Amino acid sequence: MKFPFPLPFSFRIASLKSGLFWRTFFLLGALTTTSMTAWVGMISVVQHEPQVQQISSQVISVVTITHAALTHSAPELRRELLLDLVSNEGIRVLTLEDDDLVDPPADNALMPDIEKLVKAKLGEDTRFSSKVNGVSGFWVSFKIDDDDYWLMLERERIRGLTGIQWVGWASVVSVVSLLGAAFISSLINLPLRRLTQATRAFAQGKRPDPLPEKGPIEIMEANRSFNQMVDDLQQVESDRAVILAGISHDLRTPLARMQLEVEMANLSNDAREGIQSDIGQMDAIIGQFLDYARPTEASSFVNVDVSELLRDTAHEAGRIPELRVSTDIADDAHVMGNATDLKRVINNLIENARRYGRTPGGDATEIDIKCAVKGTHANKRVVIEVQDHGSGVPDDQIDQLLKPFTRLDTARGQANGAGLGLAIVERVLQRHGAELNVSNRDGGGLLIQIAMKGL
Template identity: 80%
Template sequence: MKKRLFKLPRLAWLKSGLFWRTFLLLGVLTTLSMSAWVGMISIVQREPQVQQISAQVISVVTITRAALTHSAVGLRSELLFELVSNEGIRVFPMEEDDEVDPPPDNALMPDIEALVKAKLGADTRFSSNVNGVSGFWVSFKIDDDAYWLMLERERIRGLTGIQWLGWAGVVSVVSLLGAALISSLINLPLARLTAATREFAQGNRPPPLPEKGPREIREANRSFNQMVDDLQQVESDRAVILAGISHDLRTPLARMQLEVEMANLSAESRDGIQSDIAQMDAIIGQFLDYAKPTEAATFINVDVKNLLEECAHDVSRLPDVQVSTELAERSHVLGNATDLKRVIGNLIENARRYGKTPGKDVAEIELKCSVKGMHTARRVTIEVSDHGVGVPEEQIAQLLKPFTRLDAARGQANGAGLGLAIVERVLLKHGAEFKVRNRPGGGLMIQIVMRAIA
């Protein structure tokens, strides 16, 4: 017989953030501390409480018995009335037919009985209810006559279990509120730092973090602000350098192109040199695209369906490409239309060059667009697939690295290896998910997931 394995449910909320972990740890610590405190108080105060209650009972019974013994017979009724009115003490003769219940069910009662009997006599009786009247009943004798003395329970009992529970509940609520406040204060700077980091990762410059609070928080925020400034400066310098180098390189290329046109060369030599110059110019263009920033201020409502139809129409004029489309309606995203069209164009060109169907001279490319989810959770998914030989699984991650070419897997490359790196860089600015994987049945599938807008 096979044994069934039951998995314990994972506390996803506990792993989701520092706030709940801190709150839980503080709550557990407070609960354990309070439990230890209650236990310690119960142990420490037990003996003094027993002594106090026993002494009170013995004193009341002794004084009442002495008062009744030494008072005149005619004044006993008035004395009993005074005891009831002022002290809450009632004295009744004990009858043989009295209905007597057991003593109060209290953890201190056995010790109280032992101490009271040691002073008043072993025949002293205790009850919680006599003849239907609730109270704390103690028996005593005057000569041969037996009496019941009733005290109000409030005078001899400590905190009840319900009272302990009530106080424990109040302390627990206050402690949990304090734990929530402390957790929030601890988590707030980290949450602010996380939000700034996420915004910076999306290509935006976050507002400077406040450099105040505890020393560790001040240093972390100051270091983050300095890092943002440094990286922004590096990014700006790199863009300027690449743009300058590309401009300086294109000037001699233009002269070389002019010299080739005017030189007395054979047609084969001229075509070869012009091809090399064109390739060099294309590589310089890739450098410029890679260095070009994508500003969020340029984002507009982009109809992905129309954009993909334009890309498919542009590439369908090439003789070595067959494009099939499957596009959903109402697929709108927020982005830079020019950059997104360049992204799709790069992916299609990559598939055209390296994704030709084995045994054919034609690249079969599929463009798909779908919309899933509802309301704010709607996502637009774009897929660009080819029917080539694909890429070994262990080398897929290398495709996204700048200046990387997998010639063995995707054919002979003629660029600088920046195609997919440019695509990833642009999509990162758009907050999109970019996935590359092998297509079932052969070929490479590139998937882009973006948040849809109405």
């Protein structure tokens, strides 16, 4: 069993990383990123040559047309032509001077191939620059007669020289892909989360709402099977209650007749006491069966004052001559539960200690009952301990104690009963969402510890 209170932060983080939602999300995200990277790489390779051809042709055409326009225009009209090129076409033509401050051309995958094609058409002495005298643009040199000139094209007209647009589009696609991965992961995880919550509620003794029988066929079949299982188990519980009521009546009625007949029969005191003892044991065994099978409904849980319950139980046990009960019970220990069932748990533990926990060589059984409240308000736990001072149990046989119909006679002495005492304890505590821990006590004896969520 597990603690019902909040888990440590590190454990929650580990669960988050290993959850189905995040695994699906990361797998879809990785797949999308890999696909997008491959797509961008493929597009870059495929369009490299056409883009180089397009940009080179554009640069060659602009330089050639500008060269022809300046060569064939009248000298007095050249200034007006240059102003028109700047204002209408975004083309600037300047005289190339030896003292010009020239930056190298843009460093990208296209530029070397562009330079090669342009130089093949305009001449090997053609120069390129990304900035001349502090002015950014796509600069290329050309000659008119013996004079050198700079021609500048605005960068907007030369597409594909930078990867900014690719990065922008890739970012948009990545965000959209991750949102899609989160949405798909939620759709996949939602039915499983519903099933988990319903299973947890059913394990705590509650009847969960029927799961929706729709969606993918696998989810639909799983939900339908779970709903059918809940209905079947509820029917089994109902049938078992009827059967147990019949067993209680059919067996205890003849036992009561036998008890009456023994009282009225002409028997010796030893024979009468022996038969009465056997009848009492049979009645106790029937009671154990009923306690083990009796369901504990979560709807019956109320605020139980564990401190008061333990004090009352210890006081009642202290009346038994062969028991010596010592207590160390904290005040204001409260839990949600069924007070009758919790008292039955403590009584079973005390009876178990009385039968099997007698101090070696002693004339009585010593039992220690402790209760402590641990943790903060949001993570409060009530820890109950019942321990005896007997011979204990071999460590390799402790797990056997909680199994129904099991008695470790060789370790704990000869026993009467069905061997359901600790099995009943575990069954009741499991329905209360508590943890049961059985171990050997330091100094001898058995230590039984119960941890429950406190209020």
